[in-house]
Amino acid sequence: MTTVRPTPSRPTPSEASPGPAPAPTFAVISGAQVQQALQGREKEIVEVVEATYRLHGAGDTVNPPSSFLRFPDRPSSRIIALPASVGGETRVDGVKWISSFPPNVSAGIPRASAVLILNDHDTGYPFACLESSIISATRTAASAASAADRLSRGRPRPTRVGFFGTGLIARYIHTFLEGTGWSFDEIGVHDLSAESAAGFRLYLEQSRTAGRVTVHHSAEELIRSSDLVVFATVAAQPHVHEVSWFGHHPVVVHVSLRDLAPQILLTATNIVDDIDHCLRAATSPHLTEQLTGNRTFLDGTLDDVMAGRVAVPADRTAVFSPFGLGVLDLAVGKYVYDEVIRSGELQVVDGFFHELRRYG
Known part of the structure; x- marks a missing residue:
């Protein structure tokens, strides 16, 4: 992996100069990085969540129904997909994939585990995968x-x-x-x-x-x-x-x-x-x-x-x-992503996207 140091925000296609678009990148953000970005910032995160509720109330989000994956042989367990899109200044799409397996508790590990995928607003390319049980609990x-x-x-x-x-x-x-x-x-x-x-x-x-x-x-x-x-x-x-x-x-x-x-x-x-x-x-x-x-x-x-x-x-x-809205996960996840960039510790997976030429 390559560590990416802080850089200015990426230009949108309308702002970019003519010529080939930069190759998309993909980063992985660990639970330790997520926790570090969020710890002690409760007031800020409540402000992020309330701002997202306002965007949702104003219709500047997309939050389709969650999809539940259930198992006949494990009726107490489930995995849920929460796709969503947030407008406003956040401008990010994505999906949270979160599992709830209550038997985990007796095995000594948390009931829930999750990842969050962030997609670029303009290209649709996923640009980050974040450990998300902490993000989910935080939102x-x-x-x-x-x-x-x-x-x-x-x-x-x-x-x-x-x-x-x-x-x-x-x-x-x-x-x-x-x-x-x-x-x-x-x-x-x-x-x-x-x-x-x-x-x-x-x-x-x-x-x-x-x-x-x-x-x-x-x-x-x-x-x-x-x-x-x-x-x-x-x-x-x-x-x-x-x-x-x-x-x-x-x-x-x-x-x-x-x-x-x-x-x-x-x-x-x-x-x-x-x-x-x-x-x-x-x-x-x-x-x-x-x-x-x-x-x-x-x-x-x-x-x-x-x-x-x-x-x-x-x-x-x-x-x-609260049913729990995917737009909240996206807003908090984008906050984490921006904080990790500011810290200079963003870990990019080299060559994650390989087929980038339309005709080879």
Whole structure:
């Protein structure tokens, strides 16, 4: 591989001088480089994610439905393709290819793994492959932190947070909450795996978080004692059914999408990232639509909330259910790519594209 030092942005074909176009290049960006580019920049990444939501709301993105690859012999596992295109200043196309294999956890490796391919806006040539489990977790956490902030405005700022599900995504969400200025008096933890709950508690204690950490042994206990509830599980179907547990009207960040029964959503203010995307694949909002036969229980998108088109009342539970948009992965991935170029550490695969002459 060849290390590419910082250079000015490539000219578009319309800007380029007459003559042969430069040969396209292809770079590989490792997880270590991705982490280095993103670490400690939570506020910047939330700004990137919110700007992308605005572009999406304005129609300056393309985000077709995700494609699910499922396996009859491994029903709990799946691999998902998320193709997308982002306009604005980002101007990049691409696809995230992310797998979810829950049995990995018992084998001691993370459940999810992913790569992200970035394609040039003008030529369509792929120009980078990035390790993307970190990008995926980062854009999810940034989206969650943004929603927690936006949905909490107009009510007392939550001081008690509860994490239902204690894997990598929960860790990233906690990091993004703290990195964007949140502090909590109490942090609740609940997981069906006592080992996972204990591990997350140890992480919280080692991160020197100011709040008192409590491991709750029931879902009801966690929810009732939290003003902000984060669902980050691998649940395949709703398992939380009791409306009375939400009588104190918390803000709920429902990133795992399938935890809440329809009766919970029907008593809440429901905000999603994209209505059409969220109402598919047996998500809790999708099941609610099937039950009611309509979409009137949805109040709008996070972009609507940011723009002031939708208000979030304090006297109702507020639920954010993000399906997870490929445009967010692209925007964060392009941010990483640009940071790696600036660092002078971009690793280009020599001769990756070989057949570049039309007639040989």
